[in-house]
Amino acid sequence: MQSVERWVSPVGLRSLAVVVLALVSLAAASVTALDFTPHGTQPGLLSDLNDASTCSSCHRGYDATTARFLPHNTWGGSMMANAARDPLFWAALDVANNDIPGVGDYCIRCHTPRGWLRGHSTKPGNGGAPNPQGALGCLLEGSYDHDAGKLNDYGGVDCHFCHRLMPSGPQSQPLFVENANFWVDDAQECLTPDGSGYGGPCRRGPYTYTEGNLTPPHGWVYSSYHESSAICGNCHNVTSPQTDAGTYAQTLRLNNGTDTGIPFPIERTYAEWNQSLFADAIFRDGLTEVPQGTPAVVRAEQCQQCHMRDSQDPAAKACQQNPPGSRTGNLPIHDLVGGNTWIPAIIKGQYGGQSGLGRDGDYDQAVAAARLMLESSAQVGATVTAYTAPTPGSAGSVSANVDIVNLSGHKLPTGYAEGRRMWINVQVRDGNANVVAESAAYNPATAVLTQDAQAKVYEALQGIWDPGSSTCKTEEAGRKLFHFVLNNCVAKDNRIPPLGFRAKTTADPNGYETQPVGYTYPETSPGSGVLVNRDRTPYTFAIPAGTQGPISLRVSLRYQTSSKEYIEFLRDEAVEHGFAAENTLCSGGPDRPFDVGPQSQSRGEYMYSLWNNPAYGKSPPEDIQVVTIPAARPAR
Template sequence: MMSTESSAINRQPTPVSCWLRLGGLAALLAGSVLQATPIPTTLTDFEVSGTQVGDAHPGAFLEADHCASCHQISEQDTAPVNSWRGSKMAHAGRNPLFFAQLATANQDAENVGYYCLRCHVPKSVISGNALASESAALSDSDRQGVDCHFCHSLVNPDYVAGESPVRDETVLAALESVPEYYANAMFVIDPDGVRRGTRPDASPYHERELSPFHTESALCGTCHDVGNVAVSRQGDGTWRYNALDTPVDDEDPWMQFPLERTYTEWKLSAFADGGVDMGGRFGGDGVSVVSSCQDCHMPRTAGRAAIMGPERSDLRTHEFAGASVWTLDIIGRHFADDPDVDAEAIAAGMARSRDMLGRAASLALEEVGGALRVRLFNETGHKLPTGHIEGRRAWLNVRVFNASDELLIEYGGYDPLQAELDTEWTMVYEMVVGLSEDAAAVTGLAPGPTGHMALADTIVKDTRIPPRGFDRSDFELGGAPVVGRDYADGQYWDDVYFRLPDGADRVEVTAWYQTATRQYIEELRDNNISDDWGDTLYALWQESGRSPPEIMGQVAAATSPFVRGDFNDNGALDPSDAESMLACFESETAVTDRCLIGDFTGDGRVTCEDFDSLDAQWPGPGATPRPMVCLLGAAGAVSVPSLSGPTGAILALTLLLAGLLGLAWRESGMT
């Protein structure tokens, strides 16, 4: 039976002897410069189970225009083909961002493009053009993307007698290797193009099989749980390059370096465990509890699925809306003369994506002791944001105004002309990958953060907000760890604090999402030495507003009078607040955390100067408690290793006496 729980929690670890080693590859490429000499990976390195080139009959698969004769209804925008035409699925084979990524990926690791094309342009596997691994080899039919006939010919690799179509058993038996996981582009299609649907009462004019698989999230996992099959997980949790010209030893996606974990994130969430009542936020007409990918991305509505079909109250739209507003925009711009690109459908798809982004998050504000706490909730069934690690990010912007409506300060400011984000005083939610020292030695590239995703073997940062039902250990096991942020089990929100300046009267808070950063677009342009897609993408980026950020949530509120340093929010300074100040002294994370409540000076830290300010406002009783170094007049903490020799002994004695004196003051002030 096929595993529906990739790397199940009780799974036994793969023996170390089974892990593929770096040694042979390192010896082959030591000292090489990757830009001049890509890693000589072969098609075998990216071989995965499922349908292969030559397994399906190209003539059996029709284009979307043929399906439109019945499933496109002029007066119904929600009909299957109508809504699909404005989706990323319809234009996956026309995406300039993907083509620019494809070119640089092939420069980094030869033939990796075949693996990418299996999901982005799956019909190229049917035509055989995927073997060339590059966009120039694609036919007009390939560029139809993820179209009607392809999706409706998908076969569940896990055959269930009495449930799966009977012919599926024959289809699976003919494969060289049947997938054991729903991931890594390991799709299986009916070689004769026999279509599948979900309505027992449907009577189409073509042959059709009833398929429960098309209602399940597992189908989506096929291309939305992707690991780099040439980079395998080791027994110690790190990742290393496989030996060359060798298929992956373990096709479990959790055992490969994560490129996308959307399906895993969903599978480990509360949405997959019985569903979540979202009160109508997702799911369409009359839907409260949502569970599957289809519930959110194929919402229900009233209408007909075919011109001659019955009116239904639960028609699934085929809009597949995500966060891809900008990507659809540049597709429409670049392919404006393509007869298969409908400008009105593109505009409708962009509008649906904006609507989806507006449902993906919510905000709540709380004012505490001179700081504004912004709580950003993840309302989705996966991380926020989720998807491919291609420069996408989300962040918080806070603008504070005085009573005269003058802007006092802005956190997380974005310059649209330069496409630059001020990240110093806000929280950015993103995933950043990098190269380990070993990978750097092999590739000739610098270790650390990288835009060379096909070569990445390290997660440098992943601060994205997890979904409801989050369990830290499960996500780590699934290759979707949190890195650089601390989320407790069950937490599906993040709290970020912003200092309110004196005179604050009101605030405006916005949660923004952006598909691609300036840095990433410039990397794709500058690193491309094989075709024009890097330059084309950059020109489109400039023309379209430089991947303008989109609003996920926005809220405004009036501020109240506050007492700075009032950690317990009781309206006065007291010993409890002083204790909190002491705990925050020189905190390394004070820029966006709760310690900003004690930041009197506005430098983003609780320092001795802040204790001076606290002392000036301290109502008593007794003196203000202070760190020892502040009692000595020092600006910061004293390094213990520096206390050596006679001078160190004298200083240590002085610190001890000061500490005793400070303790006496503290005791007198606390009682």
């Protein structure tokens, strides 16, 4: 595979700071005519996407019971529904466009497929010339605090978009499982299995309707694609962008400097699942799976089975016109839940309320679901291996092993790597619950995570290869760097693999794309190629003399969406490169100037102000699981 490293070659450069500046200037000269989104359905649909408010008339509930399961309510607070409102996304987009001008088109395609397909990104969809303002997000219609509506591009990944997705193109073009290279049904008519005809394309989903009172009043067709993880791979496998020239922005370099020629793997959540035991085919009779009722070989656990679990509510129904209980145990909850509790709370605070989006309950529901998802993602155990009790005149000590088991179907943590991390916090406490020793202490007032010698932080650190020092650079002058589209190497990836994970595949026989880096997970058995889905960390702590007992250890596995270093990087990039205030940047764009969002601030400075706002808590860590054990075994 050919690389566009001609834009970014750092030959002869003395420092990473100079490297980045050179990348920017070279990119500006080389990228102008390139198309970063050449595959899949292109802008300019014959059949416009219906907006989510159209669906809400039947699929939204207005009482506490139905709000728990009806699709529009459960979707409304999700990160999918708010992908184009996410202020973190917009701050990162400015950095990406500064690093490689125009590359934002490839980001916008995932975060607002409606806006992208309507021709409101770089490509107008009417045969006109590309507009570079589109890559900045400045051609989108609507606003952050507008709800649904056909003319609002800020509704994220919405109903009609997902339910028009196809596994292949209209002329049987191949399935793509990355970079939002999706295929969208653009037919002018839908014929249902009973021969009924409807104008426009079919709604595609995982059901065959056999009962009259459940049959929807619109065109529909059964789609096995909507039951498969491949549909999620559209945006949850992210690779360095490919252009219409057949080149990739970056190719992967190993930590010995070898250029593998492999397009740089930015995010690999789908691949991590696909290389795990969760993706192995198993036999199910299907008798309990309405509506098929026929034997089938299916994947062991699709993404949807965790992230869109079936509602067990006795009143569950998919539509207001359906009888209560008609879909109990057979209605995927559309919360599309992940681990992000921070951004939904910000969006509710900034754009919610009756004068804004008016669905505050949806955001509260999304945050609660994310916490439950985090709590189910891992198992934490701790065992004391040695203990010497302190006395009034001498210090004591305690040693323990902490075991973390990954229960998820991908690496833990997974997905967007920039600023995302998980760590083990261990506290030694006296008899009054005072902390007398600690590893990986976190200060919520400053958002500083103390990385002591024993601290274990699970994360992926991507960087830029520096030939001068022969290292994968992730920081410069003590400041961490997060150049999403310039990164071409992985300095660290110690995230815990899922059950049955194999890094090596037929397509990647060396396992370069998903292997641990700078850390070793043993094989389940020698030569199996299957890595364990657990990690053990030993700790030893001194206990001050005179510490009052009984001594205990409190172990918490903590998850954070965005680190202090990442938020400060986004702000600093905006300041140092003079990124314009959003209303200035998008002056002349549809519906501008906005009276919500960054307005007179750059997006990076706005994101920093939100992070620094006491109401939002500096991306407060979530406790995935907490265990407390005594240092000394009780006397028998």
